[in-house]
Amino acid sequence: xxxxxxxxxxxxxxxxxxxxxxxxxxxxxxxxxxxxxxxxxxxxxxxxxxxxxxxxxxxxxxxxxxxxxxxxxxxxxxxxxxxxxxxxxxxxxxxxxxxxxxxxxxxxxxxxxxxxxxxxxxxxxxxxxxxxxxxxxxxxxxxxxx
Amino acid sequence: xxxxxxxxxxxxxxxxxxxxxxxxxxxxxxxxxxxxxxxxxxxxxxxxxxxxxxxxxxxxxxxxxxxxxxxxxxxxxxxxxxxxxxxxxxxxxxxxxxxxxxxxxxxxxxxxxxxxxxxxxxxxxxxxxxxxxxxxxxxxxxxxxx
DNA sequence: TATTGTTATACTCTATAACTATA
DNA sequence: TATAGTTATAGAGTATAACAATA
Numbered sequence: 001x002x003x004x005x006x007x008x009x010x011x012x013x014x015x016x017x018x019x020x021x022x023x024x025x026x027x028x029x030x031x032x033x034x035x036x037x038x039x040x041x042x043x044x045x046x047x048x049x050x051x052x053x054x055x056x057x058x059x060x061x062x063x064x065x066x067x068x069x070x071x072x073x074x075x076x077x078x079x080x081x082x083x084x085x086x087x088x089x090x091x092x093x094x095x096x097x098x099x100x101x102x103x104x105x106x107x108x109x110x111x112x113x114x115x116x117x118x119x120x121x122x123x124x125x126x127x128x129x130x131x132x133x134x135x136x137x138x139x140x141x142x143x144x145x146x
Numbered sequence: 147x148x149x150x151x152x153x154x155x156x157x158x159x160x161x162x163x164x165x166x167x168x169x170x171x172x173x174x175x176x177x178x179x180x181x182x183x184x185x186x187x188x189x190x191x192x193x194x195x196x197x198x199x200x201x202x203x204x205x206x207x208x209x210x211x212x213x214x215x216x217x218x219x220x221x222x223x224x225x226x227x228x229x230x231x232x233x234x235x236x237x238x239x240x241x242x243x244x245x246x247x248x249x250x251x252x253x254x255x256x257x258x259x260x261x262x263x264x265x266x267x268x269x270x271x272x273x274x275x276x277x278x279x280x281x282x283x284x285x286x287x288x289x290x291x292x
Numbered sequence: 293t294a295t296t297g298t299t300a301t302a303c304t305c306t307a308t309a310a311c312t313a314t315a
Numbered sequence: 316t317a318t319a320g321t322t323a324t325a326g327a328g329t330a331t332a333a334c335a336a337t338a
Contacts, residue, residue: 005216007292012214015202016263017195020270021282022178026191028289029175030216032168044304045172049163056161063319068158070151070176075306077321082304091320099314099319117162124166130291136167142285143174145276146153190327209296221329223298228327237297245296245337 005034025143032127039123042086043116046071046079051088051113054103061100088112151180171289178273185269188232189262192217192225197234197259200249207246234258 066076088109091101212222234255
């Protein structure tokens with residue numbers, strides 16, 4: 001690796017960035033996402049999140065999924081299209097609302113989801129190892145306030 | 147706003163995502179970035195970070211900037227191109243290394259940087275207001291461990 | 293040989309605007 | 316009127332692979 005990501009290199013002056021809680025969160029996220037990308041093949045973080053959320057919330061439609069993930073309908077459309085193209089997901093006509101699609105994992109999507117969960121858990125455990133259990137609980141609690 | 151982002155909507159099941167520290171960081175970041183985007187016109191977070199880092203580290207070149215920001219040379223190139231096109235930045239021939247460019251803010255870039263710092267400080271203070279000073283210090287400390 | 297900048301190329305993420313069908 | 320899905324379009328962020336100039 002030509003220089004792995006250094007969280008806060010000592011020889012760099014960060015200026016006002018060093019005072020911003022938003023930037024501290026961003027840098028932590030960069031470090032974690034790099035580990036995610038190196039650990040999970042073929043799935044991006046939004047694709048993984050979508051697979052988990054759809055399975056955990058049966059019958060959910062695209063708009064609601066987008067709201068949960070914090071993106072709009074067009075963005076959700078593109079994400080779902082990619083998962084459908086990979087044969088991980090299907091759009092099923094909703095029985096309660098003729099405008100809507102109930103999202104459903106295919107058999108392949110189910111298998112990929114289960115495997116991805118193992119991969120992601122392993123990845124998350126690796127990065128979480130830098131903190132104690134108590135620190136992790138504190139961190140989760142504080143992050144939930146935003 | 148057609149449904150602002152809800153950090154952890156109570157009616158949603160998050161499955162394994164609820165156990166992942168990486169996902170907790172991601173959700174906090176989504177909330178904070180949405181406030182950033184609504185607060186700072188014409189500058190994205192990476193553009194702002196670049197302006198601050200270049201000014202804080204005189205003579206820095208593209209490759210080193212990219213290392214600090216966690217992106218590769220081609221990505222850094224595209225980012226610098228955008229800032230140059232906006233007349234916020236110039237590439238100056240390095241005196242110590244004929245391969246390299248010393249990055250330098252233009253007069254316009256300096257003015258935009260100063261104004262952006264005010265805007266971003268205001269934004270960051272708004273999101274940080276959800277935590278006490280002690281909580282913020284703890285959060286920053288824990289985030290630094292990744 | 294290694295690094296810096298650069299270009300070509302491609303994919304993902306994201307949004308706005310407008311349209312159709314349905315609620 | 317409002318919402319779900321859709322399409323067209325565009326820009327930002329990101330990467331890989333290659334090349335020339337320089338170290």
